[in-house]
Amino acid sequence: xxxxxxxxxxxxxxxxxxxxxxxxxxxxxxxxxxxxxxxxxxxxxxxxxxxxxxxxxxxxxxxxxxxxxxxxxxxxxxxxxxxxxxxxxxxxxxxxxxxxxxxxxxxxxxxxxxxxxxxxxxxxxxxxxxxxxxxxxxxxxxxxxxxxxxxxxxxxxxxxxxxxxxxxxxxxxxxxxxxxxxxxxxxxxxxxxxxxxxxxxx
Numbered sequence: 747x748x749x750x751x752x753x754x755x756x757x758x759x760x761x762x763x764x765x766x767x768x769x770x771x772x773x774x775x776x777x778x779x780x781x782x783x784x785x786x787x788x789x790x791x792x793x794x795x796x797x798x799x800x801x802x803x804x805x806x807x808x809x810x811x812x813x814x815x816x817x818x819x820x821x822x823x824x825x826x827x828x829x830x831x832x833x834x835x836x837x838x839x840x841x842x843x844x845x846x847x848x849x850x851x852x853x854x855x856x857x858x859x860x861x862x863x864x865x866x867x868x869x870x871x872x873x874x875x876x877x878x879x880x881x882x883x884x885x886x887x888x889x890x891x892x893x894x895x896x897x898x899x900x901x902x903x904x905x906x907x908x909x910x911x912x913x914x915x916x917x918x919x920x921x922x923x924x925x926x927x928x929x930x931x932x933x934x935x936x937x938x939x940x941x942x943x944x945x946x947x948x
Contacts, residue, residue: 748875749778750835750855752787759796761852761882761936764828768801768854769842771834774808784833784854799827807838814845824849836873836881836888843886847929852882883940885926892919899941 768791770784792798800823807813817824824830824846832839833854843851859875872891880889880898890896894912901920904911910918927934 748835748873749858750780750833751858752780752783752833752855753853753879755787755790755794758787758791758831758852758854758882759794760939762796762829762831763850765797765799765826766829766831767799767823767827769807769830769832769834770801770803770854771807771832771838772803772805774806774835779833779855787854799823807832807834808841810841810845813841817845836875836879839879839881839886840873840888843881847926850930850932851886853879855879880940883936884923885930885932887919887923887926889919889923892917892922894919900937 768788770779772779772781788801802820802823804813804816827849829850829852830842830846831852831854832842835855835857836853839851839853843849856877856879857873857875858877873888874890874896876890881887889898893902894910894916895902897920901918901924902911905918905921908918908921910916
């Protein structure tokens, strides 16, 4: 089982830009979601200078096919948004980000592990339940799971032709991050905010 905790307002606002769409996942009952805290944060964000264009409540964001179908129902809202904040576990954020490579996708929650069975729909994405989600800094691609070494400060330099030196059939996670940043025309300022000694107490 997992628990998600809604991030603090300041942590979210520092990464937002332009018209912002909120998406909350209420699907998997094996993941504890702080619904009251989410509702409170949503109201708090509305009183800030953040340009919230709307809110969508979905379920089972971790299922690629299901989520892709839901896009069709909300295409206009998604197309108009410049930034999308996903309130779900790390798997949901990565799934959503992978389906819309041209959008800035941020994580609105941190994910923590709890002992027991995790009820995820099988997915090509993984979440290490780090307790301090970095997906907002790395354009929706997790540096901990996408990189075989779990590096948070960039590529190790061992990749060859885009493939990891540890897992030869695996794409280099940091090259994936760089390529997505190029598509989004992002600079590296958000990455510089992220790079620091990791607090494993979280």
